[in-house]
Amino acid sequence: MKVIEHTIDDGRHLASLYNERFADGSDPHCHPVTEQEFAVGLTQTLRHDSPMSAVGVHALRLLAVERAGKPVALSHIATEAVTTDGRDTRRGLIRLFAFAPGDRAAGQCLLEASEARLMSDPVEKIVLAPWSAGVRFMHSGREEPSTLQPHLLSLARLNRYAVERTQHIMTCERIGVDKPALRDRSMNVDVEARESRGRRPNVVTRLMRDGTGIGSCELESRGHFLQAEAAQTAVFVHDLEVHEAFQRSGHGRYLLRRALWEARRVGFTNASLCVLPDNHRAIMLYAAEGFSIAGTGHQLGKEVD
Structure with a gap:
């Protein structure tokens, strides 16, 4: 050799x-x-x-x-x-x-x-x-x-x-979420489609109240990083964040569901993410929404x- x-x-x-x-x-x-x-x-x-x-x-x-x-x-x-x-x-x-x-x-x-x-x-x-x-x-x-x-x-x-x-690698093989209901009428949702290098956009979903940000979920198209055909329908949950004062109120679950629904609307079929192994609340949330651990x-x- x-x-x-x-x-x-x-x-x-x-x-x-x-x-x-x-x-x-x-x-x-x-x-x-x-x-x-x-x-x-x-x-x-x-x-x-x-x-x-x-x-x-x-x-x-x-x-x-x-x-x-x-x-x-x-x-x-x-x-x-x-x-x-x-x-x-x-x-x-x-x-x-x-x-x-x-x-x-x-x-x-x-x-x-x-x-x-x-x-x-x-x-x-x-x-x-x-x-x-x-x-x-x-x-x-x-x-x-x-x-x-x-x-x-x-x-x-x-x-x-x-x-x-x-970090754990978690995957959702099929995005099947329905549009979630926004129960608090004082809040509104802003969805931004950002141009990517792939055929589908990156998607940022924000939850707002009176112009103040409550949280956001940022999804990245795999096509932004890869030319392969399979990457064009795959999305990566880059960031899910809810500001501390609004945590443990279901806003994170809503943002994740809404973001995945928005992704599904534009043609994404599967999703993945990475999460720290001691972030048990996040892992429970992702597992409840159809994600499973593929590897570490x-x-x-x-x-x-």
Whole structure:
């Protein structure tokens, strides 16, 4: 086996390897990407058409492990300047990491090569699947070291990576909600359709009273992040928020139902979201509205000796 470092342009062919490892139907919303989509998704920020340098992420590199001339594992690495406890430091990021479940040797070879390349910069810490610098075509970024990719999660843990952050991935396979009734006549609803890169819009639903915001629910079209046909009818619950003074009054449930109904009206058929595992009230709400836990994703980190 040997490790090859590619530029983004000459590494576009690795999109097929990513598709084999993540977009084969095993993950809720990792759809196949084209070579162009692969290149853009690695170099542009998650939601905006801006280079990763705009969010402080630099030195992007694409590594591949080859066996008998065929790529069998790939990673995308970068560095990021951060301030911790008033001190400026640099950390290494492994933004994308893919290898076959039965090929631990290739995975280990790739991980060691990725770490060595990052430590040559140098960095004080390495983060695997950083939520602050997600890859666009993976969107939520929770699918990598997760229960959906147990071989990757286990390889990282065997190499002394510690779990830093955790979220459940919840999915609703069919949006079937009816338009909810707004019981408080002093309130009104504002719905904003925002243009996306996909065929359907992003949708923001706000609950108001006398011009004062009570809460909101923001839905993102998967098509904003992915060109695949299946992504065009999928929506992601990016944010559901009710201001503290109005909580525990059913407003969150109303906003979620209304937002999903609005999404259904414009052609979305399924939904997903990410939620912290200790946010039990939210999990109960989502479960009652037809969402189930599809997997649990992690951000992992390791201090550099």
